[in-house]
Amino acid sequence: MIWNETKECMSRDELENLQGARLVKLVDRVYHNVEYYRKKMQAVGLLPGDIRGIGDLDKLPFTTKDDLRATYPFGLFAVPLSQITRVHASSGTTGKATVVGYTRHDIDVWSECVARCITMAGLGKSDVIQVAYGYGLFTGGLGAHYGVEKMGATVVPMSTGNTKKLVTMMVDFGVTGIMCTPSYLLHIAEVIDEMGVRDKIRLRASINGAEPWTEKMRQQIEERLGIHSHDIYGLSEVMGPGVAADCSFHRGLHIQEDHFLPEVVDQHTLKPLRDGMTGELVISTLTKEGLPLIRYRTKDLTSIDHTPCECGRTTARLARFTGRTDDMLIIRGVNVFPSQVEAALLEMAGTTPHYLMIVDRVDNLDTLEVQVEMQEGFFSDEIRGLENLSGRIAHGIQQAIGLAVKVKLVEPKSLERSDGKSRHVIDKRTFD
């Protein structure tokens, strides 16, 4: 099934004309409505009239998370706040959040994109779908939720936390679809087995995303639960989940090209790369009103394939994401930068102690341990004092990154240093 055949299956010529027309309007809109963009364009001597189609795309300057930070919170919005119906926020690298805003139309487009992704996974109006992403500032929960409603299925807004309750409802409500992170779904599978209700669930398909995962993990999910599992991609700056997803042929993720114009560029030279070559994904949001982005550098590594897919869709496909160009970690679906942990430590200690983040996956759930070296002023002769210290550090980091963390105090100079700088992250999870 295809949700919107007109848009998802149009000929490449038609699609590129549509993209071109939308790009021209987008550039015109941001030039006139967003001072920051106007200045950026003026700085390279560019006028809106210089962009006549997608062939002119590479004349435009890139946009990065730094631009969002520089204009925090609403500086890149292209409409007055009275037209913004919702904001979401994701963690920034230095404490301040990245704020994104949506008009009513943006929410409609987002819901449409998610509806397409759900349809790609073979789910339809008669399905009962649990959304087990966190609801709140994170785009996962509400984004998926609105998509399910738009598509017309029954949505069960589980959010995250109580897995036994989730499984009980999965059985009692006859849930047939689920949207959550892949690692959480594997955890759910374990709870299903523990509860001995494997033969009582009616799950058919899952749509998983918001963290890096592998083809092997997808197969593991499919075998363990006897379902079809699909990959969904998105990022809050661009929209949220639903930017791209894979169809039943699993040959990459179809990007919703009528709304998002993709490029893959060399992460160092920033020159566009040919199909099949791995580089950084860059997206221009063709239709977004609230927070339009021009050539936004996602920092996600992938390659692109424009050849038609057997499913009938003509939209380009992105290869499974292989990593990031920066040091961002995705832990339980939450974006975490080591610099946030560093800032939290600095705030507490006055100086930055040496620390090491150890990310692992235990029983399919991500864990984060932060080892902190003991230093002058930290030490106490009382265990209670040390426990208070690690508790305070854990609390501070948790406030900064929004994730529960285990803090372990270690001896001075016991953490490895390489090239004079300490190594700050060990990620023990395997994604292959």
Add this chain to the structure above:
Amino acid sequence: MFVKQLSVFIENREGRLEQVTRVLADENVNILSLSMADTTEYGVLRMIVSDPEKARATLCAEGFSAMLTDVLAVRLEDRVGELHRMTHILCALGLNVEYMYALASSGKRAMIVKASDGEAAAKAVTDGGLALYGNEEMCR
């Protein structure tokens, strides 16, 4: 009034305790008493030593977290009820014992006590007729 206790932070991993005792032995520092407070991940080694300042400086130079803390060394006779005499005095004044351990070395007999309020505890036990070792006396 107080004696200097040497406290050392050690992780629960192989060989760490051995390194602490080696450093002290090499520096010719005598350990008069010792107590270990431990959790699953780390421990705090508390010691009364013959030269606390030198011990602390050397251990820090060797990469350990070490500090000196003022504690009471309450002289106790070797007889029934002597410890109770001390705890009763502290209890009557609402003073908490954070930790304590015994010292019986070089002819000295004492209970090493870290109280919630060191000054008040020192006054209370001496008012109650018990004697305290001073730092110099202890290290001699």
